[in-house]
Amino acid sequence: MSEKRFPSPVRVLSPNSSLIVSTAWEAVEYLKKWPSKRGRDYRIARQHCLDALDGLRSPRAAQASFVTAAKTAGLLI
Structure with missing residues (x-):
């Protein structure tokens, strides 16, 4: 499976901090x-x-779908 990097x-x-998500796998x-x-x-x-x-x-x-879900859940920084 190859890495699918977000733009x-x-x-x-x-739970304890923030996280940077850069790929579909992450x-x-x-x-x-x-x-x-x-x-x-x-x-x-x-x-x-x-x-x-x-x-x-x-x-x-x-x-785009990941951002929408995070925004809806109040998890987007």
């Missing part, structure tokens, strides 16, 4: 430990990031 890094809150790992309610935006972001890893979606589209 620009995304800074999100983590986003999936963060989504596994999602520190907020897992609603519709979360599910879409997770699927889009997994699709990006499989080459079915662009990293830019995965990043």
Whole structure:
């Protein structure tokens, strides 16, 4: 599996600090430990990031979904 880099890094809150997410893989790992309610935006972001890893979606589209989910959850810095 090749690295699917986001066009620009995304800074999100983590339980003890903040975290910079730069790839679809890092986003999936963060989504596994999602520190907020897992609603519709979360599910879409997770699927889009997994699709990006499989080459079915662009990293830019995965990043957009990830940012939307983080913003909705109040985790975007």
